[in-house]
Amino acid sequence: MSQRVLSGMRPTGQLHLGHYHGVLKNWLELQHQYQCYFFVADWHALTTEYRNTKVIAQSVWDMVIDWLAVGINPGEATLFIQSRVPEHAELHLLLSMSTPLSWLERIPTYKDQQEKLKEKDLATYGFLGYPLLQSADILVYKASKVPVGEDQVAHVELTREIARRFNHFYGREPNFEKKAKDAIRKMGKKNAKLYKQLRKSYQEHGIDEALSTGQALVETLQNVSLGDKKRLLGYLEGETKTILPEPEALLTPTAKMPGLDGQKMSKSYNNTISLREEPASVEKKIRTMRTDPARVRRTDPGSPEKCPVWQFHQIYSNEVVKSWVQNGCRSAGIGCIECKQPIIKAILAELAPIQERAKRYIEEPESVKAIIAEGCEEVRAAASETLEEVRQVMGLMYR
Known part of the structure; x- marks a missing residue:
């Protein structure tokens, strides 16, 4: 299966040329290269618009229509609404239990947004936690790549740290090393020998290329169960099982679309041309x-x-x-x-x-709603699998 890419946008209503040249043209290319999940970040909209929620619903549908109009193809990419997949919120809650407060406070955009939006009271629990909700958005689908501009790389790095911390706490299953060695024997002699060499190169000599080669080797194995693959990946990296994979930032070109006044095109500057x-x-x-x-x-x-x-x-x-x-x-x-x-x-x-x-x-508004309903159903199945595994390793399965 191709690598999964996740990207989302806050619903701000009808989109403009800045959105098209800055984000959507990139999505149009990505949808043919990866398994793409594109979502409406309506919960994220609440972090700054919690007093003005009436505008959100119409903004959601206006934005989805514009996605479809520019050529985002529901046959190639999966479109959905964040709040229709409650697993985002559950993973956000579970991750919040072990995420240090200082990690959230150091995100550059946290203070930047408070400075830019002085007219709004952003001293809220939701606004402080929105970078963690972004991490949950990514990790709940085990997305391997996240398209971002340079100003958003810090958010992906936070997500990597959160995944690493979670795996460290909860990836230590009983008899992990024995089970990992049993999994190595199932690889076959040739693959097992290569795996051991790559693991030694990475762990003893810090060769990052050996890690990526080893990960690719494990992913190609046909005769190994999903559980054993995760043990092999964890054993390759250290002594834990990889439950939440660390995503990579997929750097996108900086948006060059100016507004009518020469500044960046933005509704807040009243300098846009809508699609x-x-x-x-x-x-x-x-x-x-x-x-x-x-x-x-x-x-x-x-x-x-x-x-x-x-x-x-x-x-x-x-x-x-x-x-x-x-x-x-x-x-x-x-x-x-x-x-x-x-x-x-x-x-x-x-x-x-x-x-x-x-x-x-x-x-044809019903066709738009049907596209979103189908997308929500598809991604919820993927999110449910992640949450079941997360609950299990955290000891929250009471069967």
Whole structure:
């Protein structure tokens, strides 16, 4: 089975070009390369919108429609809503019992968000614990890769530490070493010899490549049970069984989509173009964008690097058009309205098929709900397996 990728977004309503270029275009590629789980993080929305919950439900469906409209394919990826899978909350609770408070307080975004959202009271238990809920989101599906930007790597590293701590506490089953050695004998002589060499290289010499090669070897074994595979992986790494695998950060390119004012495109800056923006509105927004302040008159030369419109050309225009902009702006050979026309044309061309698909989904809300219901059912089966194992190793099975 291909590696599992997990990614989610807070429901903020209809999405804009920043979401499309910053996240969704990456999802469109990932869905063909991995087993992808994409989820609506509605519980995470509550950490900052706990006083304004009425907007969340509509925001959820608006966001899912936009996912489908850009081409996220439920035949390739699994889409679901976080709160429809209560195992997220149970694992979050169980992990909270052993997670040090200091680990949560040191997450960079914890203080950053409190600073940015001063108008909201974020001195809450839920907000402090949201990085742990993110970890539970990942670990409940044993996701091997999590697509993130550089600013989110700390969250994945926290998840790795939490998994490591959990495995250390609860992966020490009775007679673990004997059972692991029994599992090695089941590998066959050739694989067993290679496994022992790789384990020695990693544990005695710290060769990380030996660890990854050993893990790949174990995953390919056909005649070994799932329980024995976990013992072999744990024995390879140390003396414990791997219950919650440590995920890896899958670094994604930094979003380059600027807003209409040159800042990052964001609803909070009121500088967005939504994926369902009317063509007339798109044209008006681009035509009224501010430009290089040096170009007061049509005959004044300008510098493209000082103009927010140039940032759009870097995304939407080919080399010929960009050269035309550079020469025409610096020589005052073209006016700002002329410069903006290729951008208007490119954005409208990009949005047309998205809006056509969105219209179909808006007219068939039951089909959208059916896609989500099916996704929730699928992922809940996977989450239930993890929770059953977690309860078992924690001694919470009372049969």
